Amino acid sequence: MAVRSVETExxxxxxxxxxxxxxxxxxxxxxxERYHHRHPFHLLMHxxxxxxxxxxxxxxxxxxxxxxxxxxDSIILSRGPDPVFRRAWRKRVVDHDGDATSEGGIKRWIKLxxxxxxxxxxxxxxxxxxxxxxxxxxxxxxxxxxxxxxxAVASSLTELxxxxxxxxxxxxxxxxxxxxxxxxxxFEARLYQAPEDSQFAxxxxxxxxxxxxxxxxxxxALGDKCDILWAQLDALHFxxxxxxxxxxxxxxxxxx
Amino acid sequence: MAVRSVETExxxxxxxxxxxxxxxxxxxxxxxERYHHRHPFHLLMHxxxxxxxxxxxxxxxxxxxxxxxxxxDSIILSRGPDPVFRRAWRKRVVDHDGDATSEGGIKRWIKLxxxxxxxxxxxxxxxxxxxxxxxxxxxxxxxxxxxxxxxAVASSLTELxxxxxxxxxxxxxxxxxxxxxxxxxxFEARLYQAPEDSQFAxxxxxxxxxxxxxxxxxxxALGDKCDILWAQLDALHFxxxxxxxxxxxxxxxxxx
Numbered sequence: 182m183a184v185r186s187v188e189t190e191x192x193x194x195x196x197x198x199x200x201x202x203x204x205x206x207x208x209x210x211x212x213x214e215r216y217h218h219r220h221p222f223h224l225l226m227h228x229x230x231x232x233x234x235x236x237x238x239x240x241x242x243x244x245x246x247x248x249x250x251x252x253x254d255s256i257i258l259s260r261g262p263d264p265v266f267r268r269a270w271r272k273r274v275v276d277h278d279g280d281a282t283s284e285g286g287i288k289r290w291i292k293l294x295x296x297x298x299x300x301x302x303x304x305x306x307x308x309x310x311x312x313x314x315x316x317x318x319x320x321x322x323x324x325x326x327x328x329x330x331x332x333a334v335a336s337s338l339t340e341l342x343x344x345x346x347x348x349x350x351x352x353x354x355x356x357x358x359x360x361x362x363x364x365x366x367x368f369e370a371r372l373y374q375a376p377e378d379s380q381f382a383x384x385x386x387x388x389x390x391x392x393x394x395x396x397x398x399x400x401x402a403l404g405d406k407c408d409i410l411w412a413q414l415d416a417l418h419f420x421x422x423x424x425x426x427x428x429x430x431x432x433x434x435x436x437x
Numbered sequence: 438m439a440v441r442s443v444e445t446e447x448x449x450x451x452x453x454x455x456x457x458x459x460x461x462x463x464x465x466x467x468x469x470e471r472y473h474h475r476h477p478f479h480l481l482m483h484x485x486x487x488x489x490x491x492x493x494x495x496x497x498x499x500x501x502x503x504x505x506x507x508x509x510d511s512i513i514l515s516r517g518p519d520p521v522f523r524r525a526w527r528k529r530v531v532d533h534d535g536d537a538t539s540e541g542g543i544k545r546w547i548k549l550x551x552x553x554x555x556x557x558x559x560x561x562x563x564x565x566x567x568x569x570x571x572x573x574x575x576x577x578x579x580x581x582x583x584x585x586x587x588x589a590v591a592s593s594l595t596e597l598x599x600x601x602x603x604x605x606x607x608x609x610x611x612x613x614x615x616x617x618x619x620x621x622x623x624f625e626a627r628l629y630q631a632p633e634d635s636q637f638a639x640x641x642x643x644x645x646x647x648x649x650x651x652x653x654x655x656x657x658a659l660g661d662k663c664d665i666l667w668a669q670l671d672a673l674h675f676x677x678x679x680x681x682x683x684x685x686x687x688x689x690x691x692x693x
Contacts, residue, residue: 312664408568
């Protein structure tokens with residue numbers, strides 16, 4: 182199928198099964214190389230060098246990613262044959278869509294976008310998001326639909342790295358963009374939600390990747406997910422930082 | 438569904454049906470604004486300002502697009518209930534995959550890539566293509582799978598604009614990159630294949646878009662297809678021209 186990445190590292194058929202610790206080390210190495218903590222757009226953000234308009238473009242585009250997360254997790258729910266698995270995974274849908282006691286991550290992201298000065302209705306409608314954002318995010322849906330459940334679960338393992346990044350981000354956003362401080366609930370919630378989720382997911386992969394080939398597919402799924410995050414920042418960077426060519430129909434930064 | 442673009446121009450429910458000529462003019466206007474003939478990467482190509490390495494990156498990445506075209510057309514075939522429609526559309530699969538008398542467009546693109554100096558095995562394997570290329574191209578598959586057959590057909594209408602672009606490109610490639618001259622069979626073939634295909638497709642849209650809303654969806658599908666082509670060149674431009682950051686795992690241009 183055309184969907185799969187072409188860079189799969191193929192272990193020889195005789196390659197030995199990795200121990201849990203070795204597999205964890207491979208996940209870690211993938212994150213070190215490919216997770217978006219290293220992306221120049223994030224580096225500029227953390228140095229306080231982004232304008233309000235650039236943060237608006239980020240919040241607007243990233244909303245599209247946020248908005249599909251519970252759809253992605255619902256697809257995974259629909260593929261999980263085991264009630265115990267589904268009960269654990271269902272928490273993710275609740276975390277993002279909310280319930281009687283919690284507004285949920287999507288609404289929290291809207292509050293962040295509002296804190297940048299965007300109209301929440303524009304954000305919800307997705308007016309002006311970059312086509313490249315849609316393409317990268319929709320690929321996440323392709324992956325969880327078309328690959329094995331093991332790979333769908335493994336693609337969530339970027340959460341192994343998110344706590345460290347979010348901790349830094351919250352600190353830097355408060356320091357450099359104090360006018361954003363009222364919009365940071367999303368990140369505060371993720372700091373306690375993500376570790377539990379990633380622990381469940383990594384244990385699932387340890388238990389269900391029963392061959393080296395399956396372990397390699399799980400590593401590949403994590404790498405592909407990193408590429409999806411990275412490509413979203415590339416699109417933002419190139420449209421709004423350098424050289425600054427948003428395509429036709431995309432959000433334009435107002436002169437301020 | 439998350440796949441659809443958010444920029445749909447919604448005509449009011451009472452909006453009148455466009456005549457064939459008016460609909461054709463809307464297609465034309467969409468192409469003027471969004472087709473990739475205006476992309477800076479193509480402008481540089483036509484001015485002779487791309488290096489051999491940059492043309493290699495283009496040929497390598499564009500191969501991924503070429504390779505899914507007959508898959509895309511096979512999906513459309515599978516959705517066409519009418520044998521007459523399928524007989525006409527089948528020609529596209531033959532044009533790209535070849536038959537006893539013709540090598541087909543995919544093999545011709547391999548020859549173009551070889552003329553840039555790439556190893557054809559690397560090209561076929563897709564080693565080093567940009568993740569953003571995969572995401573944009575896979576969105577084309579999403580569109581023809583998840584939207585109406587009318588929209589799937591309309592998304593091919595970039596062929597209304599391709600003859601003019603290819604005519605210019607062949608002239609400019611011969612002028613500025615004479616070492617590529619042996620690899621241009623792909624384009625020569627498209628000059629007689631595309632006009633017949635686009636005539637069939639545009640007539641299909643005239644006949645089958647029976648409401649203004651359906652006409653607007655067809656226009657939107659063409660615009661989204663233009664975005665898919667544009668995003669592929671954005672990714673190439675930003676990775677290999679300016680600022681020049683191919684992501685981890687992507688093809689690197691060798692110092693020459």
